Amino acid sequence: MTLALSTPDLYIITLTCAGLLIALVAWLPLALRQLPLSLPIVCILIGAALFLLPDIPLDPSPLVWPDVTERVTEFVVIIALMGAGLKLDRPFGWRRWGVTWRLLAITMPVGIGAITLLAGGLGLGWIAALLLAASLAPTDPVLAADVQVGPPRTGEEDEVRFGLTSEAGLNDGLAFPFVHLAIALAVSRASGEPWLGKWLGINVAWEIVAGVGGGWVIGRLFGWLTFHIPAETKLAKTGDGLIAIAATFVSYGVTEMLHCYGFLAVFVTALTLRASQRDHAFNVQMHDLTEQVERLAMMALLLLFGGALVSGLLAPLRAVDILLVLLVLLVVRPLSGWLGLLGLRATRAEKLTIAFFGIRGVGSFYYLAYGLNRVDLPQAERLWAIVGLAVLLSILLHGLTVTPAMRWLDRRHGRDPDTGKPVSAGEGSGDEPSARVSS
Template sequence: MFENLTQPPDPYILLLMGLGLLIALVAWLPLALRRLPLSLPIVCIGLGIALGAIPWFRFAPSPLDHPGFTERFAEFVVIIALMGAGLKIDRVLGLRSWLTTWRLIFLTLPLSIVLITLLAGTWLALPWALALLLGAVLAPTDPVLASDVQVGPPKTGEEDEVRFALTSEAGVNDGAAFPFVHLAIALAASSVTQEPWLLKWLTYNVLWEIGAGLVGGYLIGRLFGWITFHIPAETKLARTGDGLIALSATFVSYGVTETINCYGFLSVFVTALTFRQAHRSHDFHKSMHDLTEQIERISMMVLLLFFGGALVHGLLAPLQPVDVAAAGIILLVIRPLTGLIGLAGIEASWHEKLTIAFFGIRGIGSFYYLAYGLNHVDDATYAARLWAIVGLVVLLSILMHGLSVTPIMRKLDRLQGRDPDADDAVPPPGFQGPGGETR
C-alpha cells in the first residue's frame, strides 16, 4: 500500500510544485523585503545556490554549455522589463525634461565603455576586440534588477529626479550600447578576414539600426495606442482592462523591428513611451504595467536561480586576481566617476547626483549582450574568463546595490520631504513633480 512512498517523485510534479513556490515568492517577497536592506535578486541567487548545492538535484546550469538558451532567455526578460519601464514613466518626453537622461546616455555611457575597454585591454590583457565587447557589455545599466530604484507604477507620482533618471537611463542605454557590441564583433571578424568594417558599421549598425528602431517603435506604439484608446467606444480594448495588450505590443514591436534588422530593445522602449502618450491619464496603463511587472519578476527569478546554480558549479573559477580588482574598479570608480561627469551642471543636489551615479546596476542586460557577442564571435578562447568577469560584476552589483538600496532611497525620500513609510504619501506643497510642475 505504501510502496510508492519510497519511489522518487515525478520530475513533472516537482516542476509544478517549484513553479507554485516561485510564484508565491514573487507575490510575497517584495512586501516582506520592502523595509529591509535586502533585495529580491539577492534572495533569488541564494535560492539558486542552495538548489545547485543539492547533490542529487543536478541543478548545474551554465551559459557556456547553453549559449543559445542564455541569449534568448535573457533577451526575453529584458524586453519585458523595457515595456514595463516605458509604461510607468509619467514624464513627457522632451529635450529639457529628459536632460538628465541624455547626459547619462551621451556622456556617461560612451565614457564608461572607453574606460572599461582601456582597463580590459591593458590591465586584463584581453584582445582589444574582446576588451571593447566587455566595455559594451558592462557599461549599460539594467532595467530588470533596478526596480527598487525606479519610478513607481503609472500615475502614482513616485517619480523624483533620481528615480526618473535611473529608469529612463536603463530604458534607453540597452539600445544605445548595441552599436558598440557590433563594433566589437566587427573588429574581431576583421582581425581574421582583413575586410573593411568602418563604413558598414557607421551606416548599418549605427544609422540604420538606431534610426529604424526609433521609427519602428514609434509607429507600433502609435498603432497600439490608436487601437486601444481611440477606436469606437464600444470596442475599445481599454474597456476590457486586459493588460495582455502590453505583452502583445512588446512582442510585435520587438519582432517587427528585429525582422528588419534594427535594435529591438530600443524599439520596445519607444513603443512603450508612445503607447503611454496615446492617453497618458487612462487607468488602463496601470493594468498593463502590473501584468508586465509580474511576468518580469517571474522570469527574472528563474534566470537568477540559474545564475545561482551556475555560481555553485564554477562560473567564477576562471577568475584571476586582476579580474576581481577590475570588477571593483568598474563598480566603485568608473560608474560613479562617469556618472558624476555626465551630471555636471545639472540642477540637482549632491545627494541626488551621488545616488544616480552610484546606482549603475549591472545585471541581466549584461548577460544578454555577452551571450550575443560571444555567439557572433568565432574565437571562444576567452569565453569562460569573460563569463567569469561579467558574472562577478553582476554578483557584486546585486549584493552591493541590493543591500544599500533601501537605506539610501529611504534617506533620499526624507531629504526630499516624503515619508518612505507611507504607502500613498502625498507630496508636500511646492514639491517639484515630473517635468518641473509644482504640486
C-alpha cells in the first residue's frame, strides 16, 4: 500500500512559514546578542534565499506594489514609534533633550541639503533629488533597535542611546515637510499653481503643530483611561499591553483625518502616555507587546526586501548612484551629526557613535513610496534602487558594527555589556564617564 502525498495548498504553506517566522522572532534576538550580526541582516538573507527558490509566484518589488508598500511600511513605522516613545525613561524637557534638538535642528536640515546637492549634481533632477534626500535623511525608528534605549525602567539610557532613540522618534516632523516640498514643486511645475504659501502654512506650520497637539491630547486621554480612572475599571489592572496598540491606531488615525503628521502624533502620544505614570510596571507590558508586534512586522517586511533584492530592485543602479550612497552613509551623516553635536556635553566617543549610527531603513521606504504615489517622476526605478542600496548597506554596515560598538561603549560607561549592571572600578576601562544632563 502506497501513501499518496498531495501538494500542500498556499494556505498551508503560508501558515507554516508564519509559524517559522514567529519562532525566529522569539529566538533570533537571543542567538545574535553577542555576535557582530543583526536581526535585519539575517531576515534579508532568509528572504533572498526564499525568493531564489523556483516557482515563487510573487514579485515583491515596490514598483509592482506601490500602494501596498506605502501601507505596510507605514504600519511598521507607527508601531516602532509607539515602542520608542514608551521606553524613554528621561522626562521631556528642553535642556534634558538637548542632544535631540541638535540632531533635529542642525543634523537633519544639513543632511537634507547636502544629499539634495549631491544627488542633483550627480544627474538626478532637483525634485527627485529633494525627495531622495527627504527619504534618506531621517534616522529609522524600526531598524535602529540595537542602538536605542532598553525597555522601560532598565536604566539602559546613556546619551548615545537616548539621542538616537529620540531623534528617530521626532525626525519625521522635519523630514515629512521636505517630502511635501518635493511633491509641491512637482505639482507646481506641471500645473503652474503657487506652492510656497500652502507648503509653509499647511505642510510646515499646521501639520507639525496639530500633530504634536493631537498626539498630546490622545496620549492624555489614554493615560487617564489606563492609569487614573477608578480602580475597578483601570486598564493598567488588566495587564493587557494591547492598549498601546490601540493608542497607536487611534492617534495615527485621528491625526491623519485632521491632515497632520500622524508619525509625529504617535510618538508624542507614546511620550504622554508614558508620562502619565512614568514608573508604573504596566509601561513594561505595553512596551513588550508593542516590541513583539514591531519585530514580527519588521521581519516580514525584510523578508520581502530580501526577495526584492534578488528580483532586480538594484538593477537600475549606475556607478554614480553607488558613489552617492557611500557618500550619504560615510560622509554626510557622520559630518552633519558631528556638526550638530558641537558643544554638547558628551565625550568624543559618544559624539562619534551618535554621528555614525544614523541608520536608514523602513522609514526611507515609506517616504519614497509616499512621494512617488503622489507625483509621477521619470526616474522612479532609479530612486527605488538608490534607496534600496542605501538601506541594504546601512543594515550591513551598522548591523555588523553595532554590537561591538555598543559593548565597547557600555564598558567605557562602567556597565557589563551582557547584564547592563555597573561593574566594579577595577573591571572598568578607566575612561571618563559620560557627561550627564541633569534632570
